[in-house]
Amino acid sequence: MTPVTSASTSPAPNPPAPTAERSGGTGRPALSHRLAERGIDRTLLLLLPGLVFLILLFIYPFVYGLGLSFQPMHGSGALYNYQKFFSDPYERDTIWITLKIGLPAALINVLASVPIAYRLRGRVRGKRALTTALVIPITLGTVLTAIGMIEYFSGTGWLNKILIALHITDIDHPVPLLHNYWGVMLSLLVSGFPFAFLLTLSYLSGIDPSLESAAATLGAGWWQRFRDIVFPLLAPGLAMTFCLNFVLAFSVFPSAVLLGDPERSTHVISIAAYDAAYQEYDYSKASAIAMVMAAVMLIVISIVLFARGRLYRGSSGGKG
Amino acid sequence: MTDRTSPPGPVRAPAREGQFTHLRLDKVSRRFGDKLVLDGLDLRIAGGEFVALLGPSGCGKSTALNCLAGLLPLSGGGIWLDERRVDTLPPERRGFGMVFQNYALFPHMSVRRNVGFGLRMRGIARQEARARVDEALRLVQLAPYADRLPGQLSGGQQQRVAIARAIVIEPPLVLMDEPLSNLDAALRLDMRTEIRRLHQSLGLTTVYVTHDQEEALSLADRLVVLREGVVQQVGTPEELYRSPANPYVAGFMGYRNLFAMTVTGGEGGHATARGLGIELTGVAGEGVGSGPATVAIRPEDFLVGEPPADAENVIEVGVEVVEYHGRELAVQARLPEGQALRLRTSTRVERGETVRVWVPKDRVLIFADATAISPQPGPPQSGAPDATGSGQETAAEASAS
Structure with a gap:
């Protein structure tokens, strides 16, 4: 002001x-x-x-x-919790496990939202219906989505029944999409995509449509218009969208437990913190893990925002 | 983009190689839903010509331009460049240059890259492209700004970049969509001259959309006046200014006084109309018999003061609003029966005064069309006419002149 x-x-x-x-x-x-x-x-x-x-x-x-x-229950020294965390491979690896889920999930969500939002940026028939359908997963919440996915993806679920009926697989070897990495990933895609889509759509509608018209009259086909005009103006928004999506994915908890393999391949960092707090009742250790979690997120976000700082971020002439 | 010059004026030999001889719009129509915003526009534009589409907002002029550019599909009709049909091509394959009202510069590209964009899309070699961009920037006098971003330029500079960007590709046709309407008044005059100068030196065929009749008159070789998607009149600026075809066109050509009256008689190309408590004699338009008619008078054609013995069309008016415009006064007055009337005079008059005014009968136009009294006003500064039929204008509206 x-x-x-x-x-x-x-x-x-x-x-x-x-x-x-x-x-x-x-x-x-x-x-x-x-x-x-x-x-x-x-x-x-x-x-x-x-x-x-x-x-x-x-x-x-x-x-x-x-x-x-910095006030460990066991051991000595203010940094004991941190030393313990980084020296125990089972704990330390939660960082990589979570990054391995969170980074691709956020990236896929952002990349998948771009073409759909691009197609729907103007006045399109059925836009409201489609937007509503895409946004419903947000309103359902993670747990309900997870229950639905268990029904759908399990060995005896619809998906595998269809695949078996089509002879793509057989009853003894259903496609394993639950209680492993892919279960958590799918859940993050279902819950994270609507966020990414809504954000991308609003960033896209902030770009003046006459810029694309101008590019078209200058001889740019749709791909050139996207590559040279829309994408560079959208990129800062995509970076923000990625950050928000990554934060959501990195703190994944319910779906890692319900749809993943929480002891091994989806032993994400939030589960480690939960175990410390409510299995071992070591709040100090849990706090340390939470701090590590925050630090990792900050690092990733800083890298993305630093890269974003090098992009053009001025007005894109839109009407908002 | 060479130093080739072509003579101004409507008749002009094809000035450029690759230039077409005729652009033909054949019953071009466009509807939005149920609404026909462009109704069978027929137009033939010669190569090198500068044509202005004139009308108030919503008259279909921008729609026509977007149809030409390929940004809107036609609902009917066709567009032909000589014998090549272009309305089925997407905009990027028509190769027309377009200048937008809001400039539409790419905000993330330097001025140089903006201007070079079209050349890059055409795969012009870097060296040649650079030379042509420099030449275009020199032409619009922006060479020192080549490395700035559009956001760092003023409105007028931005519009010059947009013009350079459109002409650097040497398009067969340049389309301009109210390019000056976002600029302030002084800059608008400068840019108008600049556009005229560019057209005279490059000879690029141009279609120019505007709601400002002054802009249209001063720039164009030919004017097309549109109303609700229908062409009202096509002609040179002089033809339209001298003899508008109907009250609507007259309104656009500065006839700000449009009175609904009744023709009672006439002889020798003149007619006499009565109504509103006055009687006026003027030049009879086509089809004027007896019956309802529209009488059109320009504000500046009124003479104020003690009328000479042979004065024609003497009427008495009460002065209501007086605006000082330097050389002259813009006055809103009212006839005894309440009809508002606008006049411009260098004679001093005061508010509340009753004065006698007269107007030579050759300066009065009488149209048989009594329905088209009120063309919509443009923005206030454009001097576009507004309704004078209602007799209910406020002082704020009067300031539109």
Whole structure:
């Protein structure tokens, strides 16, 4: 908010602080104007609820957990939990296991959302219906989706029944899509794709359609228009979409338990933290694992955002 | 993009190699749902010609342009370049250059890459492309800005980049969709001259869409006035300015006073109409007999003051709004029976005053068409006419002049 606009909005009736309105009226106009010049006025109060939530629900628990992780229950030294985590291959490998699931899942979701969103960017018949259908998985929640997938993908589920009927496989060798890596991956695709799609669609509709028209009149076919105009303008948005999707996938828990192989191939980092907290009742170790988890996510996001910083990020002339 | 020059004016030899002789629009129609926004547009454009499509928003002019560019499919009819049918081609295979109202520059590319985009799509060798881009940028006087991003340029500079980008590919046809409407008034005049200059030096066939009759008159070799998808009149600027075919075109050509009156008589090419408490004699248009008619008068054709003995069409009006425009005053006045009237005069008049005005009968046009009183107004600064039939204009509307 610029000083100019805040100065002009400050005398206006302000619902969140009706009592303060009177004191600003005749008493000290000079002070309120001086403060407004610096962007300080009653509209700042709108930030208060968010700030309270942020402090109570994020900053305090985070700092508390960080402190806790340096106070190990067993062993000695503030870094004991971290040393233990990185020296035990079973624990340490949860990072790679989770990355191996999270990175491809986020990447596939983003890449799959691009062509569909691109096709649906303008006015398309049936867009609402299709968008609704694609968004339904969000509303169902992970567990319900997982139950459905167990029904569908299991050895005696519909998919394998169809494959057996088509003689693609036989009853003794059903395609294994549950309780392994692929079960978790499929679940992440089902739940992560709608997010990626909705974000990509909104980023795409922020790109002025006349840019593509201009490119077309200059001789660019659809692939050149996509490659040279749409994709470069969309890339920063795709980077953000990837980050959000990756964070969701990296903290995967229910589907790793329900659809995966939580002891071995899908022993993801959140399961390690859960085991530490509720199997071993070692909250300090669990906090340390959570901190490692946060650090890995931060590293990945930093890399992506650094790369994004090198892209063109100005206006794409859209109407939003 | 050489130094070839071609003479201005509507009649012009094909100026370029690869130039077509005729672009033919054959009953081009376009509907959106049930609405026919372009109804059988027939038009023949000679190579090298500058044609303006003129009309208020929603008249179908932009639709016509988008159909030409290939950005909208036709609902009927065809478009032919000499004997080659082009309306079935996608835009990228027509090779027409287009300049958009909002510039549509690629924001992530430098000015140089923007202008070179079309050449790159055509696979022109890098060396040649660079030379042609430099030449085009020099032509629009933007050579020093080649390495900037469009966002770092002013509106006028951006539109010059857009023009350079469209002409660097040496298209057989340049399409311009209200290219000046996002610019401020002074810049608009400069750019208008610039576009005219480019057209005169390059001889590129141009179709130019605008709602601003001044722009159309000053730029085009030929004007096409559209109304609700139907052509009203096609002609040179002078033809349209001198003898508009109907009240609608007259409204666009500066006849801001359009009165609904009744013809009572006439002789020798003139007719006399009565109504609104006055009587006016003017040049009778085609088909004027007796009965309802529209009388059109330009604001600047009124004379104010004590009328001489042989003055024609003397009427008495009450002055309501006076705007100072430097050389002259823009006045909104009202006839005794309430009809609003606009006039421009260098004679000093005051609000509330009752003055006598008169207008030579050769400056009054009378049309048989009594239905087309109110063409929609364009943006205020364009000087497009607005309705004068209702007699209910406000002072704010009067400032449109």
